Amino acid sequence: MKKSLSLCAVTMTLGLATQASAAWAPSSYRCAFDQITNQDQARGRQQWAKKWADADPYNISANKDQRFWAAMFNQDALDSLNNYQTWLYPVYVDPNQGYDPVMGPGAAGSDTAGLTGDQIFNLDYTIKPVQVLMDGVCEPGCYTPDQKVLFQSGEVPIEKAQQAGADDLVTLSSESTLDAVQLVNNTVERYTVDRDPVRQDVLDFRMASGGKLSVTLEHPLVTGEGSLRKAKEFTVGEHLVRQDGSLDQIVTIEKRSWYGRVYNLRPVSKDLTSNILVAEGYLNGSARFQSEYVEELNRLILRKNVPDDVIPQN
Incomplete structure (x- = not known):
């Protein structure tokens, strides 16, 4: 199975x-x-x-x-x-x-x-x-509907992209590293969306640049070290990663109760790095990290030239 x-x-x-x-x-x-x-x-x-x-x-x-x-x-x-x-x-x-x-x-x-x-x-x-x-x-735990995901045609709120059936996605290339981010054209395999609106907790990130991102607690985000962590595990002072690979310091994280449907999508590609997409200008894990790739959640996927046996796993 x-x-x-x-x-x-x-x-x-x-x-x-x-x-x-x-x-x-x-x-x-x-x-x-x-x-x-x-x-x-x-x-x-x-x-x-x-x-x-x-x-x-x-x-x-x-x-x-x-x-x-x-x-x-x-x-x-x-x-x-x-x-x-x-x-x-x-x-x-x-x-x-x-x-x-x-x-x-x-x-x-x-x-x-x-x-x-x-x-x-x-x-x-x-x-x-x-x-x-x-x-x-x-498993307990995506994007609120207004969050803009990067498509080949530009940034589109994910709810509108889902309703329009947009599939011209942009993700990282499989060769990307944290210091050499490359974006490539990709294709949406399918969207995921809550069947019914529900009340759920959302984290609002605000960064030093003025950027912002709103996701559910369990959503995977790329850290300044190039790993993936759940949104709820981040703290003020840490960094999110912009689409060009630069770091943006988190200045506030506010938790709020929100009522509605949340959305995500998964690309057709299955390798881990090309399942990193761009939302509100920041690198995020696609829905694949929230399904068959959950066992890879803490794997360092954007570091290069560092042997696995010298990278702390916790």
Whole structure:
């Protein structure tokens, strides 16, 4: 099975339901519908699911009720926590309703959205009807719709680009390094967007040059050292990287609650460096870093002539 995780709540791993039976269920649909933006709440969902899987309250199995939590994801969840300090949480579908997604506890927009992880853990199992199946895992956490992404025709707000089906993307070339940034024409493979507007946390970056960038907490940004880090891990005084490779110091980072849909896209190219795109003039990771390339999140991809064994990994 090919593993595919999500930072932006737009992709999920291959699940248990038969895809051919679904009315329509692209991966972006389920994670976006059942969005958790808080690691503690994601922990609560996962542990709630494991608890009731073990308890088998519907007497479905002599062992575990994998309609709550599938044992096949145990190693994925452990690896994600150990390597990326990220809690994977299960998502669900209802086979009686065309395999439509079912919002689980802790999701943004749900009645349980404000609960802590421990409160979610202690919820009763009846929040999940007996027929509802676990169908994959998502990861908590893109651009707000007004953020301008660089296309061959110029900078375009990502919402308008998605609505127009713009595919003439510009990204870094695969040969780029931090001191020799090269932009090349690329093509959009597909866009990702939340199915419904939800309330979520956004970080507003302001830089010394007057530049600005607004992204969700989990969005990957290129650091001044040439690595990728989640937006929430940056601090004032550090630097973002402009499209020409120059550094711009962060002077403020403000967190705000925002209601709406967030967007991202992925190029057709699959190598890591050409999945760095330009938004509001700064180098960012595409949606590929938030799915099958999540394991590469902390890999230094823009440094050159430095052996891996002498680069600190933490």
